[in-house]
Amino acid sequence: MKKRTFTEYIFLFLLTIGITSCTNLDEKVFSSVTEETYNYTVNDFGPNIAGAYAALNYGYVGTYWQTQELTGCCISIPANASGWDDGGIYKRLQFHNWNSELGQILDLWNNYYTGVILCNSAIDKIERGLIPAPSDAERQSGLAELRALRAYYYWILFDNFGDIPLVTTMSQDLPEKTSRADVYDFVVRELNEVIPALNEEQGGSMYGRINKWAGKAILANVYLNAEVYTGTARWNECLSQCNDIINSGKCDLSPEFKDSFRAQGVESSKEVLFTIPYDYNRGIVGNYLFMNSWHSELQKKFLLNAVPNAAGGPKGTTQFIDTYQDGDSRLEDSWLMGQQFDAEGNPLYGAYDKKGELLIFSKELPDGNFTNEMEGYRYNKQEVPAGSEWSCSTDIPLLRYSEVLLMKAECLLRTNQSGAGELVTEVRKRAFKADPSKATVTDDELKENSSYQWGVVENYQITDRGNQDPIEFGRLFDERCWEFVWEGYTRRDMIRFGIFCKKSWLSHKPQGDHRIVFPIPQRAVDANPKLTQNPDYAN
Numbered sequence: 001m002k003k004r005t006f007t008e009y010i011f012l013f014l015l016t017i018g019i020t021s022c023t024n025l026d027e028k029v030f031s032s033v034t035e036e037t038y039n040y041t042v043n044d045f046g047p048n049i050a051g052a053y054a055a056l057n058y059g060y061v062g063t064y065w066q067t068q069e070l071t072g073c074c075i076s077i078p079a080n081a082s083g084w085d086d087g088g089i090y091k092r093l094q095f096h097n098w099n100s101e102l103g104q105i106l107d108l109w110n111n112y113y114t115g116v117i118l119c120n121s122a123i124d125k126i127e128r129g130l131i132p133a134p135s136d137a138e139r140q141s142g143l144a145e146l147r148a149l150r151a152y153y154y155w156i157l158f159d160n161f162g163d164i165p166l167v168t169t170m171s172q173d174l175p176e177k178t179s180r181a182d183v184y185d186f187v188v189r190e191l192n193e194v195i196p197a198l199n200e201e202q203g204g205s206m207y208g209r210i211n212k213w214a215g216k217a218i219l220a221n222v223y224l225n226a227e228v229y230t231g232t233a234r235w236n237e238c239l240s241q242c243n244d245i246i247n248s249g250k251c252d253l254s255p256e257f258k259d260s261f262r263a264q265g266v267e268s269s270k271e272v273l274f275t276i277p278y279d280y281n282r283g284i285v286g287n288y289l290f291m292n293s294w295h296s297e298l299q300k301k302f303l304l305n306a307v308p309n310a311a312g313g314p315k316g317t318t319q320f321i322d323t324y325q326d327g328d329s330r331l332e333d334s335w336l337m338g339q340q341f342d343a344e345g346n347p348l349y350g351a352y353d354k355k356g357e358l359l360i361f362s363k364e365l366p367d368g369n370f371t372n373e374m375e376g377y378r379y380n381k382q383e384v385p386a387g388s389e390w391s392c393s394t395d396i397p398l399l400r401y402s403e404v405l406l407m408k409a410e411c412l413l414r415t416n417q418s419g420a421g422e423l424v425t426e427v428r429k430r431a432f433k434a435d436p437s438k439a440t441v442t443d444d445e446l447k448e449n450s451s452y453q454w455g456v457v458e459n460y461q462i463t464d465r466g467n468q469d470p471i472e473f474g475r476l477f478d479e480r481c482w483e484f485v486w487e488g489y490t491r492r493d494m495i496r497f498g499i500f501c502k503k504s505w506l507s508h509k510p511q512g513d514h515r516i517v518f519p520i521p522q523r524a525v526d527a528n529p530k531l532t533q534n535p536d537y538a539n
Contacts, residue, residue, distance in 0.1 A: 040131045048122045048131055049142050052149055053208070055115030056276045058286035060396060063107035065289065065488050067160065067518070070094055072490030073452065073505040074320040074481055078371045081353035082296075082310030090313065094368050096501075096511040100519035100537055108160060109521045112153045116167065119150035124170050144197035148210045151190040152218050158183040158229065159492060162517040162534055176530045181230045184222065191219040202250040207267045207275070208395070213251055214274040216241045217399045220407050225496055228516070235411040242408040245273075251401045257333050257430050261382040263394045274399040278391065285391035289314070289486070293336075293379035297351055297359055300342035303386035311352050315376025317506050319462075320485070321363045323451045323478055327438050330431045330482050335377035337361050343386075350374060366460050368507030381486045402427050402483055406476070413446060413473050420446050424479055431482075441475075450474030454503045466504030471497055512536060 069075045070093040077090035084090070092098045098105060123146050125131045126139060133139030157164050158180050165175035166183050198212040210218070223238035245251055252270040254260055260272050278287045293315065294308035316335055324331045340348045340359045348359040352373040363377055382394050405427050409420035421442040432439040449470040455462035471477055477497045480489065494500035501513045519537035
């Protein structure tokens, strides 16, 4: 399949990166083959472009996903009788008590800067002619793709860390910080320059790569959050990018919500705009979210070749689960709940503090500190094929067409234009097929407050409601959570809607407005005297 061709390129790159991408000038060379003497051919062109995507794979679940979802109001990891405390690292994210030493924050920084370095290296070698291109047209499109991917990495970095080093060459000089606004300008300028040269093919050979529509979706996201980044809103600019994608006719919603999360057949999807391709058999691994969330007994339900991690960690926050509307099929399409059975229909049973009792996942969580082995709905968004190992070969979508429609809806609402309700209704239709009338939502309804019941939970009850200010366009916030839960959107959406540092949920209370960015990892600060710690994290 074409997906596998791209995956093969990544695999080939991983095998050769040690030879061809050394950037440490102080490293002792034990071979006469160096970057300058290696004889590149046109056969290296594709693998070096594909290899720049490698930073997305392994680090997504353990770093990016955790920092984006566990810091938000939809998913949590309380400890349980089987473990899952791990020194409190998950609670630090949930409670907003992280510091510059937290491993997930260091890995987030390292992984996405690794992506930047891979892009810079490939761009440098292509521009200097070290790697010959099959044709001048492919050279230009390849460079455009690498610059767009680098812009994506930088967007994730300045979104999470604020002011960051901006490096676009293979220089060995220690970099200083560049302001968040200036990195934003760089990313916007880069994307606007390269998008016209990006491939317009949707799916097929461009599956897993940044094509023109993925590039525009990234740019739309950057514009959507521009007010957070720079203090100046760019709703109309975001709207323009969304309209280009919609009017292209290249993209569309899949017939079923689950279609974007299938193990097979996604390569031709018109909805998936950008994805991380996985292939366990080729060593392209890192999709293990199901292993973390599932109870060990679910090995018998899904016929896995590996045992999930004890009683499971990530689970739904009750307050969020309670927001789902009656008849919304995305509840069952996103969450594993209720009594569990093996592949032959036999009941499964608890194995830890509820050993011998029927395994029944309930939605209630007593708090964010500790649960029993059966409390909390579990991950059910992606298909996990029978025979999967600790990492499955199902791909993880990063951008979907449904987001384009909801971004446009948000821009229309925020600029006091009509039509948002029609767009959201279009997204909702496939989730309310049993009763299509429930899919309809109006502009005015999207302006209503969120249905989320905010407040600190103790012994299953809200005991401290905290900030109860209405959320502007709160119903649209709910719509985004129902559509994108588990997909890494929650932190950024909560910040944009102004609630990330104000609201309380589960065992979380606000810990200060500076939490809208993470601290620069202490190891990075120690290694580079030109870096300064982000405000309010210095002590």
